[in-house]
Amino acid sequence: MPKFQEQGARSASCSAPSLTSDPGGLIAKRYTIQERLGRGSFGTVYLVRDTKAGEGESLKVLKEIPVGDLNPNETVQANLEAQLLSQLHHPAILKFFSSFLERDTFCIITEYCEDRDLDCKIEELREAGRTLPEPQVTEWFIQLLLGVLYMHQRRILHRDLKAKNIFLKKNIVKIGDFGVSRLLMGSRDLATTFTGTPYYMSPEALSHQGYDSKSDIWSLGCILYEMCCLEHAFNGDNFLSVVMRIVEGKTPTLPERYSKELNSIMQRMLSKDPSLRLSAGDVLKMKFIEENMHSIRHKFSSSTLRDKTLKSERDTAQIVSALQKKVHMQTLRERSEVQKMTPRERMRLRKLQAADEKARKLKQLAEEKYEENYRRMQELRCRNFQKISVDVLNENMAEVANQTQPITKQDYQSLGCPQPVDRQQSDRLCMSEPREREIPEDPLTAEVYYYEDGFESCSDEEEAQEEDEDEGDKSLDTLRRTYGQDCDMEAMVKYMENVLESESSGSETVTEEAHEGSQGPGVINCTMAENKLQRMRESITERLGAEVFRKVYAYLKQARERRESEADIKESLGRLVEKPSDCFEVDQLLYYEEQLQRSRESQSAE
Numbered sequence: 001m002p003k004f005q006e007q008g009a010r011s012a013s014c015s016a017p018s019l020t021s022d023p024g025g026l027i028a029k030r031y032t033i034q035e036r037l038g039r040g041s042f043g044t045v046y047l048v049r050d051t052k053a054g055e056g057e058s059l060k061v062l063k064e065i066p067v068g069d070l071n072p073n074e075t076v077q078a079n080l081e082a083q084l085l086s087q088l089h090h091p092a093i094l095k096f097f098s099s100f101l102e103r104d105t106f107c108i109i110t111e112y113c114e115d116r117d118l119d120c121k122i123e124e125l126r127e128a129g130r131t132l133p134e135p136q137v138t139e140w141f142i143q144l145l146l147g148v149l150y151m152h153q154r155r156i157l158h159r160d161l162k163a164k165n166i167f168l169k170k171n172i173v174k175i176g177d178f179g180v181s182r183l184l185m186g187s188r189d190l191a192t193t194f195t196g197t198p199y200y201m202s203p204e205a206l207s208h209q210g211y212d213s214k215s216d217i218w219s220l221g222c223i224l225y226e227m228c229c230l231e232h233a234f235n236g237d238n239f240l241s242v243v244m245r246i247v248e249g250k251t252p253t254l255p256e257r258y259s260k261e262l263n264s265i266m267q268r269m270l271s272k273d274p275s276l277r278l279s280a281g282d283v284l285k286m287k288f289i290e291e292n293m294h295s296i297r298h299k300f301s302s303s304t305l306r307d308k309t310l311k312s313e314r315d316t317a318q319i320v321s322a323l324q325k326k327v328h329m330q331t332l333r334e335r336s337e338v339q340k341m342t343p344r345e346r347m348r349l350r351k352l353q354a355a356d357e358k359a360r361k362l363k364q365l366a367e368e369k370y371e372e373n374y375r376r377m378q379e380l381r382c383r384n385f386q387k388i389s390v391d392v393l394n395e396n397m398a399e400v401a402n403q404t405q406p407i408t409k410q411d412y413q414s415l416g417c418p419q420p421v422d423r424q425q426s427d428r429l430c431m432s433e434p435r436e437r438e439i440p441e442d443p444l445t446a447e448v449y450y451y452e453d454g455f456e457s458c459s460d461e462e463e464a465q466e467e468d469e470d471e472g473d474k475s476l477d478t479l480r481r482t483y484g485q486d487c488d489m490e491a492m493v494k495y496m497e498n499v500l501e502s503e504s505s506g507s508e509t510v511t512e513e514a515h516e517g518s519q520g521p522g523v524i525n526c527t528m529a530e531n532k533l534q535r536m537r538e539s540i541t542e543r544l545g546a547e548v549f550r551k552v553y554a555y556l557k558q559a560r561e562r563r564e565s566e567a568d569i570k571e572s573l574g575r576l577v578e579k580p581s582d583c584f585e586v587d588q589l590l591y592y593e594e595q596l597q598r599s600r601e602s603q604s605a606e
């Protein structure tokens with residue numbers, strides 16, 4: 001089956017993004033553009049560096065959506081929706097950081113996923129003639145279910161779940177744009193119509209019978225099919241045939257290489273009647289999914305443990321290597337200092353070093369002696385104490401008191417033992433600074449004391465040291481990023497445990513929560529819808545040429561009004577264009593125009 005280019009295909013001719021007009025400039029006083037990641041139907045997507053973020057968290061994604069002039073109400077409304085989205089935290093949901101208006105564009109800042117999206121992954125597999133094994137499909141599918149459950153429990157719908165909106169970050173899947181349709185389109189009707197990609201749209205959404213959490217489940221069922229078969233669950237030669245397959249067509253089946261259980265779950269998610277469709281909570285409570293969840297939880301737990309061990313080993317290796325580098329640098333510095341000296345200074349230095357060495361040996365000797373003496377004194381005391389104890393049995397208390405006098409120098413001599421060094425005196429010996437040159441005892445202090453000045457003049461070495469520090473920062477950065485990955489895995493384990501331990505399936509169907517101030521005609525809705533249509537027109541014109549586009553548009557409009565058969569339409573389009581499938585977008589454009597017209601009429605009627 002041909003795969004049609006979807007609406008809003010990446011077109012270079014669409015109006016130039018205003019944020020890039022000042023390359024290298026700061027956006028919202030903190031973001032710098034690193035590269036352009038791509039273009040979606042709403043706007044352009046950039047990889048940015050957040051200059052105010054902590055180490056390892058600075059790479060983010062900026063979605064730039066041209067909106068023209070927004071009135072203050074619309075801005076307040078958008079901010080309200082954005083605030084809500086930024087408070088949601090789940091490892092399977094792409095983190096939404098913030099949104100703001102900058103130079104007539106609405107900007108959304110989200111987490112960056114370096115392993116791209118599921119659509120790219122599927123394309124890659126298809127091209128390589130490979131498929132996804134069932135354990136991988138179930139692992140990703142369970143993560144998706146956990147993310148969807150989290151959002152549905154908070155009464156937030158996606159409305160545009162598709163492979164392109166699912167991102168991969170080191171085997172963790174992240175659903176992008178959850179709740180963003182409402183943020184951009186405001187009104188519920190428009191949000192569904194203008195963000196839903198036909199391949200994933202549920203029968204009830206296509207026939208305007210309302211959109212609820214079960215409609216998201218339908219899209220998730222389509223994604224499950226796509227992960228297994230690497231093609232859309234409902235395909236067709238043109239826009240309307242896709243719609244007809246969804247509304248009236250047979251429910252697809254998974255190939256035999258996938259288990260009966262997985263097939264049955266997918267089919268129950270693709271039930272045409274939303275009330276018969278499973279909810280995310282229902283699916284997560286099924287025996288087959290629970291069993292898989294146990295093994296994924298075990299895999300994630302042991303993987304984070306193994307990673308932690310590996311990381312601490314790597315940390316140690318890094319510290320050792322940093323210390324070795326430091327010692328090497330010091331040796332080099334010392335050598336370069338010595339080379340700069342006059343013979344007289346070198347002689348003095350050698351003497352000082354010899355004195356240092358002598359002092360060190362003396363100190364070591366004194367310490368050894370002290371330890372030896374101290375040990376002997378303890379022995380003596382112990383013997384003396386035993387002697388006193390025996391005497392106590394025979395003599396009176398006064399005599400005992402006499403016996404417990406401190407041991408004198410004579411006592412030691414009479415016992416043939418060396419007298420212990422007085423502890424304070426010994427400490428003084430250890431801590432005292434050699435009078436002649438006053439070399440500090442501590443080697444590190446001594447080193448700084450003697451060679452400090454030399455460091456300041458070594459600008460090359462300083463640079464080298466800075467480079468070393470940068471290296472260190474970079475490795476920390478990598479470490480932190482890996483820790484971030486661990487956090488995701490640990491959080492995922494926690495969510496799996498919650499579901500496994502919970503009694504209820506959370507099978508209630510949810511409609512979207514109306515947040516304060518979000519009723520009514522919507523946020524940026526009409527402007528956004530118009531923008532999207534304009535982008536589609538530009539994209540089609542670029543592909544078909546202005547003249548062919550005009551002819552195809554006029555023909556399809558009439559053909560749909562006259563309700564011509566699909567076969568006739570295909571034949572007529574064949575006379576206008578080389579490939580009739582190229583007209584998919586024109587068909588979709590007509591559909592959207594009609595929806596926008598309807599929406600306007602119903603708004604003015606209200």
Ligand SMILES: Nc1ncnc2c1ncn2[C@@H]1O[C@H](COP(=O)(O)OP(=O)(O)OP(=O)(O)O)[C@@H](O)[C@H]1O
Nearest residue numbers: 037038039040041042045061111112113117164165
């Ligand atoms: N958070 C992200 N991390 C990494 N890449 C991203 C991220 N968000 C978007 N992209 C990439 O940027 C490109 C455009 O994405 P965008 O979401 O705007 O469009 P889309 O999903 O292709 O279309 P639509 O606007 O119809 O949803 C895609 O190639 C996508 O993979």
